[in-house]
Ligand SMILES: NC(=O)c1ccc[n+]([C@@H]2O[C@H](COP(=O)([O-])OP(=O)(O)OC[C@H]3O[C@@H](n4cnc5c(N)ncnc54)[C@H](O)[C@@H]3O)[C@@H](O)[C@H]2O)c1
């Protein structure tokens with residue numbers, strides 16, 4: 001595969017590259033299904049700074065200010081994270097008396113079905129003043145944005161913020177201590193003094209919904225908002241498999257030995273740093289379902305019946321009211337993989 005790409009890039013380097021369309025029209029990129037072409041096109045942009053620079057000139061930009069995404073109100077649908085054309089961003093920067101060189105600090109984040117090459121740009125070096133007013137939106141801190149954004153906009157916003165943050169926090173070589181330089185796409189950083197290449201990193205985390213057949217186990221940490229319960233989560237230790245992490249985390253946090261587990265899905269999670277959340281269902285036998293809570297990690301953990309879970313799923317907003325002095329139980333929103341796990345468990349119970 002690497003050889004194929006080297007060949008493609010050397011062909012491109014010997015031909016005039018007038019626009020990114022030329023690149024997208026290259027036989028190796030064009031010959032395949034649209035998805036394959038898109039992925040190959042993105043790979044070329046990550047490898048070739050000139051091609052990426054040309055794509056930036058006609059690209060679409062997701063905007064951030066100090067890592068807070070720009071949100072626009074979308075009627076009843078909630079908020080969207082709009083993508084601005086390069087010309088519009090330049091126009092607004094011009095009005096504000098700012099140079100458009102800042103576009104070069106953007107990072108490549110994708111290629112849409114509408115043939116738009118997408119970038120994320122952090123305008124944090126500019127004073128906020130009425131910056132958001134010019135872009136007809138509001139820059140909103142990511143945790144708050146998570147609750148406001150339309151579901152379909154969340155993955156791109158999460159990915160963009162994670163990549164922008166990685167560049168802001170990984171500017172030096174950990175071996176030489178010298179500053180590293182990014183490539184144009186922002187897919188890697190290199191230390192010119194020793195050739196070390198750094199790629200964006202994320203930590204694997206397992207999130208497991210444990211069931212004893214008729215009940216499922218949810219827990220809360222002290223830092224969770226009041227009443228919020230979720231599935232058990234934990235970082236993978238170095239050298240561990242996903243299965244080993246699930247077994248260890250469940251044992252550590254609630255003192256149970258699981259009998260079986262199965263993978264169901266995953267989600268990129270940007271808080272507090274980039275994690276890949278790997279979601280699994282796990283089962284324990286009803287006879288061995290006595291929990292012992294590790295109170296260093298958890299404030300509470302409990303078994304919930306299907307009826308209790310259904311009621312918790314129905315609470316769409318953060319519950320403000322207290323029911324007869326008791327804080328109502330609620331679970332993470334539909335945009336979180338924990339919710340998917342809980343929903344899948346309920347669906348299985350209903351069958
Ligand atoms: N429970 C949920 O519903 C839920 C949902 C989404 C995301 N998460 C995320 O899952 C992640 C892990 O959950 P947890 O806090 O229970 O993990 P955890 O049970 O592994 O405990 C956290 C501790 O693990 C250690 N640790 C080991 N590797 C680490 C790493 N790479 N980064 C940070 N700490 C590391 C630290 O000592 C930290 O205090 C958190 O980032 C949390 O935001 C949890």
Ligand SMILES: [Mg+2]
Pocket residue numbers: 232233234253297
């Ligand atoms: Mg944990």
